[in-house]
Amino acid sequence: MGVTVDVAYKSLNKFSEILCGDKVEILHTGDSNIMILADGMGSGVKANILSTMTSKILGTMFLNGATLEECVETIVETLPVCQVRQVAYSTFSILQVFNSGEAYLVEFDNPGCIFIRNGSLVSIPRNSRVIRDKQINEYRFHVKKGDALVLMSDGTIHAGVGQLLNFGWQWDELAAYAVKQYRLTVSAVRLASALSRACDELYQFRPGDDTTVAVMRVIDRKPVHLMTGPPKSQDGDEEIVRDFLSGDDGVKRIVCGGTSANIVSRMTGKKLDVSLDYNDPDIPPIAFIDGIELVTEGVLTLNRVLQLLKRYVTNESVSEEFFLELDRQNGASMVAKMIIEDCTELHLYVGRAINSAYQNPGLPFDLGIRQNLVEQLKQTAGEMGKKVTVAYY
Structure with a gap:
């Protein structure tokens, strides 16, 4: 290749x-x-x-x-x-x-x-x-x-x-x-x-x-697949997981979101284990699914990931403090580090379901929090020189 x-x-x-x-x-x-x-x-x-x-x-x-x-x-x-x-x-x-x-x-x-x-x-x-x-x-x-x-x-x-x-x-x-x-x-x-x-x-x-x-x-090319959010219809669970798991053995996979993680666990038949280690009080702990490199919480984690990526894009990354934060063992730092240092192309698999826990159900999806984070993530990763694709379900 x-x-x-x-x-x-x-x-x-x-x-x-x-x-x-x-x-x-x-x-x-x-x-x-x-x-x-x-x-x-x-x-x-x-x-x-x-x-x-x-x-x-x-x-x-x-x-x-x-x-x-x-x-x-x-x-x-x-x-x-x-x-x-x-x-x-x-x-x-x-x-x-x-x-x-x-x-x-x-x-x-x-x-x-x-x-x-x-x-x-x-x-x-x-x-x-x-x-x-x-x-x-x-x-x-x-x-x-x-x-x-x-x-x-x-x-x-x-x-x-x-x-x-x-x-x-x-x-x-x-x-x-x-x-x-x-x-x-x-x-x-x-x-x-x-x-x-x-x-x-x-x-x-x-x-x-x-x-x-x-x-x-x-x-070598380093593709990363990131799935976040459940599909608009439960009928789409199989499709999003199939696409998310596609690719060869060199693909690294990230799941951001508890509901998303449960869908992957259910569709693959693999157990979801949540870590009890709170390395950062502001970021929920990570979880584990066999065959998935990283499983994290959704919106809070993605928001911190985006902050780190934007700091990198705006050239604040020269400081030792930035790399110390990037090396921390919390979900956001681990996702950001993978995108910055171990990714040449980022493929985003995004569910369109409305999550009433953090979003006003009366808002259209394109004004929702997750959609906004995904669009910013796509733009920022593109500015970093990554090839980015987004698929919605």
Whole structure:
């Protein structure tokens, strides 16, 4: 079936700036995953506009089959010109990994990609081209399961300049640190956060430049099936459970909701056991069904899951506190951790029944609590780069 990728990034705003001058765009095609990192000139609003325009233009053109020359020419002709330096400037890196294992990398003035395989650095054969007076580095190579590729803005190699380090964090030193963290971490988000945190420390927590680390890790596809809510009619119990249990042995399954868990237990003939351990007073305990990775309570748990995922999406995940919370043994943290670190595609199986315990029966379903949580979960997981599908019953 080929490979897929685990993607994560972390950005630090230049100290005192509200907006980041770097922008990461994550895109999917039918046979590949694309990550674009653009770094706008300067900082603040202007840089944010430049990087956003660059990433959006490149992403749109790539998805529509444009050549590299067409992309670069469009960027040069489209970006506004700086009144001070009289240049329209935004650096960028584009990384495309195909399901077949082929990879394509383009770099313009960003620090070089760090390519790690089997715990060691790997050099990539480079082809340099000049397009519209700009030198573009182009790479074509193959990846395999376990590889990690790190894209960066130049804020990473400027970390510590004139403070803890005279000349900043040199690329070789940064790459060596990335290899060390690669050996310790299990996911793209933890590797990106570790590198970002190190940059922040070198800046003494007052970044002198926008700093972004974007990581793409090559992995096998990791589908997760999540079922929540009973079907609108009891006649639909068999259908929702059949679809929820479909797929090969590599699928991980989560049930969120007591009624849902009872339906799965009844339809499969497998016993439902509820844990008596209250690891978090705000989150009901988990339960167990043989063959199901995780069984939790419904709305309260999903609400906390959504909060954690939104913190991740808004780049708050760099803190140690976030990972400590993600590693807690309560239902919400366990669901969020699985979606963030052990999922490439999320399939949601949602029952439409009204639960009078937490919802006004007079409201239409699409205004209900569970529906709202599911829609937010779909959107947030999509922003994380996950492929998301929703089926209603």
